[in-house]
Amino acid sequence: MTTTIFLQQLVNGISVGSLYALVAIGYTMVYGILRLINFAHGDLLMVAAYAAIFGIGIFSNPWIAFPLAILITGCIGVLLDRAAYRPLRNAPRISLLISAIGASFLLENLFLVIFGGVPRPFPRPDFFARVIEIGGLRIQVLTIYAPLITILLVLGLLYIVYWTKAGKAMRAASRDFETTRLMGINLDRIIALTFLLGSCLAAAGGIMWAMKYPQVNPFMGIFPGIKAFIAAVLGGIGNITGAVIGGFLLGLGEIMIVALMPELAQYRDALAFVILILVLLFRPTGIMGETTVE
Amino acid sequence: MLEVDDLHVYYGGIHALKGIHLSVDEGRIVTLIGANGAGKTTVIRAIVGLVKLNGGSIVFRGKDITRHPTHQIIRQGIAVSPEGRHVFQNLSVLENLELGAYKLSTAEFREQLEWVYSLFPRLEERKIQVAGTLSGGEQQMLAFGRALMSRPRLVLLDEPSLGLAPLVVEEVFRAIEQVNRQGATILLIEQNAMAALTIAHYGYVLETGKVALEGPGAELLKDERVRNAYLGD
Numbered sequence: 001m002t003t004t005i006f007l008q009q010l011v012n013g014i015s016v017g018s019l020y021a022l023v024a025i026g027y028t029m030v031y032g033i034l035r036l037i038n039f040a041h042g043d044l045l046m047v048a049a050y051a052a053i054f055g056i057g058i059f060s061n062p063w064i065a066f067p068l069a070i071l072i073t074g075c076i077g078v079l080l081d082r083a084a085y086r087p088l089r090n091a092p093r094i095s096l097l098i099s100a101i102g103a104s105f106l107l108e109n110l111f112l113v114i115f116g117g118v119p120r121p122f123p124r125p126d127f128f129a130r131v132i133e134i135g136g137l138r139i140q141v142l143t144i145y146a147p148l149i150t151i152l153l154v155l156g157l158l159y160i161v162y163w164t165k166a167g168k169a170m171r172a173a174s175r176d177f178e179t180t181r182l183m184g185i186n187l188d189r190i191i192a193l194t195f196l197l198g199s200c201l202a203a204a205g206g207i208m209w210a211m212k213y214p215q216v217n218p219f220m221g222i223f224p225g226i227k228a229f230i231a232a233v234l235g236g237i238g239n240i241t242g243a244v245i246g247g248f249l250l251g252l253g254e255i256m257i258v259a260l261m262p263e264l265a266q267y268r269d270a271l272a273f274v275i276l277i278l279v280l281l282f283r284p285t286g287i288m289g290e291t292t293v294e
Numbered sequence: 295m296l297e298v299d300d301l302h303v304y305y306g307g308i309h310a311l312k313g314i315h316l317s318v319d320e321g322r323i324v325t326l327i328g329a330n331g332a333g334k335t336t337v338i339r340a341i342v343g344l345v346k347l348n349g350g351s352i353v354f355r356g357k358d359i360t361r362h363p364t365h366q367i368i369r370q371g372i373a374v375s376p377e378g379r380h381v382f383q384n385l386s387v388l389e390n391l392e393l394g395a396y397k398l399s400t401a402e403f404r405e406q407l408e409w410v411y412s413l414f415p416r417l418e419e420r421k422i423q424v425a426g427t428l429s430g431g432e433q434q435m436l437a438f439g440r441a442l443m444s445r446p447r448l449v450l451l452d453e454p455s456l457g458l459a460p461l462v463v464e465e466v467f468r469a470i471e472q473v474n475r476q477g478a479t480i481l482l483i484e485q486n487a488m489a490a491l492t493i494a495h496y497g498y499v500l501e502t503g504k505v506a507l508e509g510p511g512a513e514l515l516k517d518e519r520v521r522n523a524y525l526g527d
């Protein structure tokens with residue numbers, strides 16, 4: 001393999017990994033606070049993609065449409081908590097899990113009914129679609145922007161979680177609901193904020209995913225959702241930094257395996273599951289190894 | 295200031311509180327003593343809405359707060375230092391104190407912080423330390439200090455001296471009296487009945503979910519039954 005192709009793959013791996021990372025954060029934050037694997041989280045990618053399509057249709061300006069789509073998806077994440085999880089706060093964990101699976105089916109089939117199953121092309125704005133050449137590499141700028149946007153968003157998130165009062169309340173709630181309430185904190189608001197942040201990041205990931213693979217359909221969130229979940233487990237579920245590291249590692253790992261062993265290309269998607277099984281067998285706490293929002 | 299009337303709480307089939315009444319006047323230290331399992335912690339949890347009530351009423355400063363959500367009750371001016379400390383282990387000492395002052399402005403927070411540091415200088419020395427690595431006694435001070443951060447009118451203390459060395463126990467009791475002199479009303483749960491009744495204006499003795507005895511602290515200290523049951527005479 002030539003150096004050029006290797007570099008090309010490296011950049012691709014980082015780029016896809018950054019999208020896994022964005023989505024993985026939402027899994028990890030919700031798990032950290034509710035100890036729930038939010039099965040419907042992956043579907044938010046799809047919600048964001050549709051919202052962005054319609055946004056562009058209406059405003060024909062991605063700089064209005066994309067933030068709006070992100071915000072709408074964030075609100076749907078909050079609504080999801082309000083409708084599917086909040087009524088079950090004192091219920092056994094398994095009920096919550098079943099509710100999550102139900103919510104996921106509901107979202108997918110609701111969109112199927114409303115928008116049909118035919119994939120829609122995603123109107124990729126020129127800003128992201130341009131191709132540039134760096135040192136002999138021809139790269140779509142989105143590939144470079146994705147990790148940069150991810151890093152910016154992650155820094156913003158870390159700022160909120162570590163430096164603001166609400167962020168501190170989130171970290172407190174991830175350990176002890178009752179005592180958090182005893183601080184005069186409205187726990188439901190803090191949980192809603194957790195969903196809002198996680199869902200907005202997933203939406204940003206979803207829009208970039210749709211630009212990368214511009215086929216939007218009601219089930220498009222499932223696969224990247226599962227990958228991102230695996231990334232969260234790999235990084236240590238409940239740990240935000242872990243989710244980011246896990247996302248990048250998984251993206252890189254997938255693409256590099258294919259690059260180094262082309263005969264395995266068709267097993268690319270299976271690799272993630274192999275990683276999941278290995279992590280669960282040998283290091284269930286993942287790379288960063290704790291089970292709270294840290 | 296706080297009027298609790300005919301409080302009933304069940305845990306499944308267990309009737310943990312069987313019609314408790316309790317009255318705490320403004321500016322006082324009131325203590326709640328009783329054997330293990332008498333229901334003292336349950337009384338505090340009931341007041342702040344952490345357990346489901348099966349009957350009774352709670353009035354704070356003339357306002358009925360029965361069955362209100364916990365965070366709203368706290369915002370009325372009640373603070374709790376819970377049994378077993380429950381400091382946020384993953385946060386620093388300072389962050390714990392910040393959460394105690396969740397609803398205050400930055401300026402008010404600074405003021406409270408200075409006050410709490412003056413009560414417990416140890417907390418200032420350890421402010422950047424992660425709370426989970428504090429000693430048991432330091433965690434107890436943090437739980438107490440954190441409760442004071444919200445500028446409470448009423449402080450509910452559940453066994454603040456549990457597991458502390460005698461010198462530290464003294465420090466905690468001195469702090470309770472000082473906080474009280476500076477205007478906060480105190481409801482104190484204690485295993486150490488002698489120390490509690492000594493500083494309390496009024497006391498209640500709980501037995502299996504009922505108020506068995508009540509009276510001014512000094513009188514309870516002299517009471518035959520109290521001396522036999524709780525003071526080990």
Ligand SMILES: Nc1ncnc2c1ncn2[C@@H]1O[C@H](COP(=O)(O)OP(=O)(O)OP(=O)(O)O)[C@@H](O)[C@H]1O
Nearest residue numbers: 305308310328329330331332333334335336337377
């Ligand atoms: N969550 C619970 N589920 C079931 N029973 C409970 C629960 N919490 C308390 N109890 C029971 O209620 C009774 C009162 O408990 P509580 O904790 O109020 O006692 P306490 O007076 O604070 O005791 P201690 O001095 O040991 O702290 C006990 O019999 C206890 O076993």
Ligand SMILES: [Mg+2]
Nearest residue numbers: 334335336377
């Ligand atoms: Mg108790």
